[in-house]
Amino acid sequence: xxxxxxxxxxxxxxxxxxxxxxxxxxxxxxxxxxxxxxxxxxxxxxxxxxxxxxxxxxxxxxxxxxxxxxxxxxxxxxxxxxxxxxxxxxxxxxxxxxxxxxxxxxxxxxxxxxxxxxxxxxxxxxxxxxxxxxxxxxxxxxxxxxxxxxxxxxxxxxxxxxxxxxxxxxxxxxxxxxxxxxxxxxxxxxxxxxxxxxxxxxxxxxxxxxxxxxxxxxxxxxxxxxxxxxxxxxxxxxxxxxxxxxxxxxxxxxxxxxxxxxxxxxxxxxxxxxxxxxxxxxxxxxxxxxxxxxxxxxxxxxxxxxxxxxxxxxxxxxxxxxxxxxxxxxxxxxxxxxxxxxxxxxxxxxxxxxxxxxxxxxxxxxxxxxxxxxx
Numbered sequence: 390x391x392x393x394x395x396x397x398x399x400x401x402x403x404x405x406x407x408x409x410x411x412x413x414x415x416x417x418x419x420x421x422x423x424x425x426x427x428x429x430x431x432x433x434x435x436x437x438x439x440x441x442x443x444x445x446x447x448x449x450x451x452x453x454x455x456x457x458x459x460x461x462x463x464x465x466x467x468x469x470x471x472x473x474x475x476x477x478x479x480x481x482x483x484x485x486x487x488x489x490x491x492x493x494x495x496x497x498x499x500x501x502x503x504x505x506x507x508x509x510x511x512x513x514x515x516x517x518x519x520x521x522x523x524x525x526x527x528x529x530x531x532x533x534x535x536x537x538x539x540x541x542x543x544x545x546x547x548x549x550x551x552x553x554x555x556x557x558x559x560x561x562x563x564x565x566x567x568x569x570x571x572x573x574x575x576x577x578x579x580x581x582x583x584x585x586x587x588x589x590x591x592x593x594x595x596x597x598x599x600x601x602x603x604x605x606x607x608x609x610x611x612x613x614x615x616x617x618x619x620x621x622x623x624x625x626x627x628x629x630x631x632x633x634x635x636x637x638x639x640x641x642x643x644x645x646x647x648x649x650x651x652x653x654x655x656x657x658x659x660x661x662x663x664x665x666x667x668x669x670x671x672x673x674x675x676x677x678x679x680x681x682x683x684x685x686x687x688x689x690x691x692x693x694x695x696x697x698x699x700x701x702x703x704x705x706x707x708x709x710x711x712x713x714x715x716x717x718x719x720x721x722x723x724x725x726x727x728x729x730x731x732x733x734x735x736x737x738x739x740x741x742x743x744x745x746x747x748x749x750x751x752x753x754x755x756x757x758x759x760x761x762x763x764x
Contacts, residue, residue, distance in 0.1 A: 397682040399423025402754035415685040416470030418751040419728035432632040466688035476588035484568040488730045494531040495524030495737040499554040518561040528741030535572030548575040559585040574598035595645040607653035617664035629668030635680040662692040681727035693724035694733035
């Protein structure tokens with residue numbers, strides 16, 4: 390079956406630098422003016438045309454009818470301005486997450502075996518609480534609390550144990566006024582966390598692990614983060630065999646988005662995550678990072694979770710997880726340049742500082758160069 394993809398490939402500091410021949414990518418601070426209009430058949434690229442923003446309508450008009458509608462939907466999605474996400478469920482209070490600039494999500498692992506900080510915040514609730522408070526003070530918009538390691542080879546956790554780990558952390562963080570996401574694939578943990586003050590479900594299985602999860606998310610009417618992982622069941626890293634990893638992940642996320650909407654989850658409540666490191670080789674991860682702008686064509690806010698990932702060690706003399714700050718910031722900046730709306734990170738103050746400096750440069754680039762001396 391023929392498929393179409395509109396991949397932003399050319400970027401400019403401001404629309405006026407190309408006389409308005411650019412779009413504001415996904416309502417953020419990044420401007421794109423050139424795009425690859427890619428047609429595939431049976432997973433193989435048939436044509437790849439370079440099109441500027443001004444000529445896109447003409448290029449879409451020339452497509453076969455069965456592809457034009459999808460092409461126009463993707464083109465509209467690339468220009469979509471995402472409304473602020475309103476959070477408020479059960480005991481969690483009201484929160485607002487804006488997507489007109491990138492936001493930082495801080496990671497709080499209450500697990501004994503996380504690849505980065507396993508056990509550090511599990512045994513002493515005060516240490517976990519202090520760390521969450523420090524991340525909020527450092528500029529985190531969301532605290533992501535997880536009680537199960539999803540690193541390759543990690544053992545599955547009984548949901549009762551996961552609840553015992555997660556709920557005390559949620560109850561400790563909720564009074565701080567934080568927006569809280571719960572990183573879990575089990576509906577009982579989701580429900581308990583929402584009742585304790587969490588606002589968002591972050592499921593690495595994209596609500597596939599347990600059929601009750603999608604029903605719970607729909608009835609709770611809370612935002613959901615759907616991540617790509619190739620595996621089914623306990624091993625989400627299995628079956629990572631791709632024809633073209635970029636298009637395969639894009640198509641999979643499109644299918645999970647549509648499945649969630651069909652189940653009654655509002656489109657404005659869905660965030661997508663390409664799942665860096667989950668069932669993907671180093672080459673796969675690099676390809677996805679370079680293709681991040683394409684994923685805005687799905688029409689949802691994008692989350693990038695690459696902090697301290699194994700790929701950083703592979704590219705830096707096997708640096709251990711706690712020595713991957715430089716690589717984590719490099720990948721965060723890659724995400725910012727691609728217009729992603731959420732960065733899920735361990736090192737919040739450093740990432741927020743990088744984001745703020747990046748934003749300062751973006752804001753300065755919007756100055757009309759024609760008014761500058763010598764222009």
